[in-house]
Structure formats: structure tokens, C-alpha cells
Amino acid sequence: MLEAKDISFAYSGGRVLYDGLSLQIAPGERIALCAPSGFGKTTLCRILAGYLKPAAGSVMVDGSPLPLRGMCPVQLIGQHPENMVDPRQTMDSMLAEAGDTPSELLSGLGIRPEWRRRHAHELSGGELQRFCIARALACAPRYLVADESTAMFDAVTQARVWRFLMRWCEKNGAGLVFVSHSPELIDHVATRTIMLGAR
Numbered sequence: 001m002l003e004a005k006d007i008s009f010a011y012s013g014g015r016v017l018y019d020g021l022s023l024q025i026a027p028g029e030r031i032a033l034c035a036p037s038g039f040g041k042t043t044l045c046r047i048l049a050g051y052l053k054p055a056a057g058s059v060m061v062d063g064s065p066l067p068l069r070g071m072c073p074v075q076l077i078g079q080h081p082e083n084m085v086d087p088r089q090t091m092d093s094m095l096a097e098a099g100d101t102p103s104e105l106l107s108g109l110g111i112r113p114e115w116r117r118r119h120a121h122e123l124s125g126g127e128l129q130r131f132c133i134a135r136a137l138a139c140a141p142r143y144l145v146a147d148e149s150t151a152m153f154d155a156v157t158q159a160r161v162w163r164f165l166m167r168w169c170e171k172n173g174a175g176l177v178f179v180s181h182s183p184e185l186i187d188h189v190a191t192r193t194i195m196l197g198a199r
């Protein structure tokens with residue numbers, strides 16, 4: 001179980017985004033996080049994956065806090081892949097950090113072999129995002145957090161990537177938390193919806 005317990009958070013000088021927020025995500029669930037723009041969906045995604053520390057409360061996986069180092073069981077796929085990679089690394093060396101990347105991950109995400117020798121600036125946003133997704137999955141996470149992660153793809157690629165992600169989660173018993181502004185996508189993917197700010 002991925003559990004956020006009594007989370008409170010405000011950016012320095014900003015308003016309180018949550019005060020005592022709790023949620024639980026079971027393995028195999030696919031949760032859509034919904035709220036109007038600016039309510040703190042991205043911030044919550046970053047807290048759930050250990051990128052931001054809440055002012056109060058905790059994030060636990062199966063009763064243990066997220067590890068301070070080593071592979072995190074909650075992997076974040078962000079909105080801006082260029083912020084998630086080291087510009088000095090080729091895609092192959094970036095992937096190597098996650099250990100061996102199974103070839104079916106690369107083929108399933110439509111990654112072409114010739115892209116692997118390139119640096120981030122030599123790829124389109126969508127091509128780079130496929131590597132970020134591959135790296136996240138190669139870490140064998142228990143939970144995936146996808147923050148508007150497919151908005152840069154054309155409709156066909158978006159459908160292909162979601163089909164792949166849903167199958168991967170099902171096969172590996174992983175839970176998924178995702179943010180999207182598309183009601184169609186939420187309808188298609190989510191097993192449950194959480195409204196941020198709902199009382």
C-alpha cells in the first residue's frame with residue numbers, strides 16, 4: 001500500500017496547499033488525481049515520489065518510509081522530461097543508472113535504437129519522455145506517479161504509451177497515480193478518482 005498520511009505543505013511564502021491530507025493507493029489501483037489548475041497536483045506527485053518533503057505527515061510504502069538513497073519504490077514520470085535528465089548523458093548511460101533495461105520496455109515504448117546514443121537536446125520532447133518512462137519502469141517500482149506525462153504525445157502515441165503502462169502495471173502488480181486534464185483519458189485509465197480539496 002502507498003500511503004500519504006496527514007500531509008501538510010506550503011511553499012515558502014505561499015498559501016497552504018494541503019493540511020492533513022491522507023490517501024491510500026493499493027497495488028493494482030490506478031488513481032486519477034483531479035483538481036483545478038494550481039491546486040497542488042504536481043506538488044503532491046513530487047511529495048509521493050520523495051522529491052519534496054512535506055512540512056508534516058509522511059509517505060509510506062507497505063508501512064516503511066521512502067528510502068533516503070537507493071532505488072525508490074515510487075517512481076515519478078514528470079511533465080517536463082528535460083528537467084528529469086542530465087543533459088551531459090546519452091540515453092544509454094541514463095538508462096544504465098536503473099540497471100538493465102529489458103528490451104521489451106524499449107520496444108514497447110517505441111524507442112528506436114539510434115535514439116539511444118543521443119543526448120537529451122538531440123531528441124524531441126516525446127522521444128525523451130519515452131526514455132524517462134523506460135527508466136522509471138526499469139527501476140521496477142511498486143508505484144508509478146505520472147504527472148501529465150503523456151501530454152506531449154500525439155493521440156496515437158498517447159494511446160500506445162497508456163496501453164503499455166496499464167499492461168505493465170497489471171503484469172507487475174504496481175499501483176499508478178496519474179494527473180491528467182483529459183476526462184476521456186481519466187475515464188479510460190482510472191479505477192478511482194481522488195478530488196483534491198474535496199471535503
Ligand SMILES: Nc1ncnc2c1ncn2[C@@H]1O[C@H](COP(=O)(O)OP(=O)(O)OP(=O)(O)O)[C@@H](O)[C@H]1O
Pocket residue numbers: 011012014017035036037038039040041042043044
Ligand atoms: N517551487 C515553487 N515555489 C513556490 N510556489 C510554487 C512552486 N511550485 C508551485 N508553486 C505554486 O504552488 C501551487 C500549486 O502548484 P502545482 O504545480 O502543484 O499545481 P497543479 O495543480 O499541478 O497545477 P496545474 O494543473 O496548473 O499543473 C501553485 O499556486 C503554484 O504557483
